[in-house]
Amino acid sequence: MSSLYVVRGALRRQGPPQSCHRIFSRSNFFSRPARGGPTSLLPSTPARTRFAPSPTGYVHIGSLRTALFNYLLARATGGQFLVRVEDTDQKRLxxxxxxxxxxxxxWAGLSWDEGPDIGGPYGPYKQSERLQSYKEHANQLLKDGRAYRCFCTPEELDTMKKLALDESRDPVYNKTCSHISAEDAARRAANGQEHCIRFKCDSVAPLVQDLVYGTYKSPVPLDDFIIIKRDGFPTYHFANVVDDHLMKITHVIRGAEWLVSTPRHVALYNAFGWESPQFAHVGLLVDQKKQKLSKRFGSFNLSSWKEQGILPIALLNYVLLLGWSPSRDSKEKSEIMDMNDMIQKASYTLQFHLRFTKGDVTVNSKNEFLQKAHMRKSLSESSNTESVLASILPSLLNSIRKCEENRVSQDDSTPHKDLGVRIGQLVRCAHSTESPSGTSSTASSPVSQIYLNALFDLDGKSFTSPMDFLKRNVYHLWEIPEQQYRVRLQEQQALLNNIVVRESSGEEVQQYSQKVSELAATLLESLQGISEENWTEQNIKSTIGPFIKSIGYVSDEKPFQAWGWKFLRWVVSASAAGPALILSMVFLGKGETLARVSQACQVAQSIEA
Incomplete structure (x- = not known):
């Protein structure tokens, strides 16, 4: 039968012909760019938009970005946002x-007005439950002569494709089955002969009016593409057109990779006599290597972002700014936006526009800046604190658990492979009922949630990711090993013999040489005089503040160089960076703080000896 095939048309099952791949070269679409005008601005009537993912992989930031754009357009116009599951690719689910x-x-904070889980007037919202509708519409095209049954086997089509590629031609279908009479085709189908249904395309592809790329013309003739597969399920091209029409979708915002397929969709709309929705194709997100993000590429899946402890609103803000920015006419220039800000910027008064960036958009590290900004903003609003903690704590607890497992399994004399420093056991007050934490740990949570809440109150505004937060607050959670004290103090060996304490007597200022162990002993004695109930920031500061400020060292350049606060940081956290020292001492409590001062004193004595 292969002799019957002369490759002229467009044979393709799901993807564009190879020539389209060559032409679809990073936003080179043979189109006239949209240059503003009313078609690029917010519609004056309520928009019905949809997010229609295929459950062949998990949601990644590219698909979340598409969902957000559709969501904002619907909310800004007082319209409806739908979720529809396109599960026709049964083999890859x-x-x-x-x-x-x-x-x-x-989790991201998006809600929908209609969908598989909540229903709606145009359901069902799952394509596998709409097969009868696709069958009826395919039969209508068969009846109108705009479609035909194709009985070519997959093996025959593969042979044809290989022959075309060997001859450097596009692998296109020669319309052989289009010459089978409708009666004969119906008889063969009734006898159970496997077949698909193809749409009969015109010789000239219709133009596409796109809100981003302007007028788009297909660079190749359309093929007689498949609309119903051999398994009875519709292809994406057919099902999404039928569904968008029946669900009264007014705007379709989706990735630019679908622009080359949109002439097929417009051809279907024309064949049915339906009005097309307005299309807006947004640039693809690519990684630093210019590779397209994939649903199956874990580092961009939403799950991985959740594990990193990112705030949902920070992630939405991040993806919103990938390929879109507020209108120049907007009075508010800030890029830090909560959901209300996003919807407001999408309002007509601020001229929300669909003029997205053309071509690929490379993901960047702006998420770190936005995470910090939203963390500060959320924690400054007391009403948001609980929701912030609810979002962060699961990932934080999971990271602590992993660090603990690694600590137990490795040599204490080497730095922790995740935290980069030596650590001891979890501090007693992190899980003991004797501490202000008030609740004990469990097998699934080595640190009490109340203790983590307190730690978050202390330093939550610095949070960017669980591991970065743990590195910054490592010694608020784990004890300081003696070797860590020793290493950090020996790093300052050059000045240890030049430590002085400065005292004022009237107008005279005197300096006395001191050993670090003597400084620690004096500090310990001072702190022991503060009672448990008076262990507050103000009392600690007033008790040891003058002494800490009096500590310094002498050098050839300066007669006195302040060193007291660095000394205190060595005592409290082995010189590790972190939040304010006095507040850290309040957080750790009197018992843990005195234990650290005592240990630091012993280490200093052993080094001095």
């Missing part, structure tokens, strides 16, 4: 992807 889809969208 991931078992838990659909469940994760809803979980991830809700």
């Amino acid at each position: 991931v078992p838990d992807a659909e469940e994760k889809l809803f979980e991830d969208l809700k």
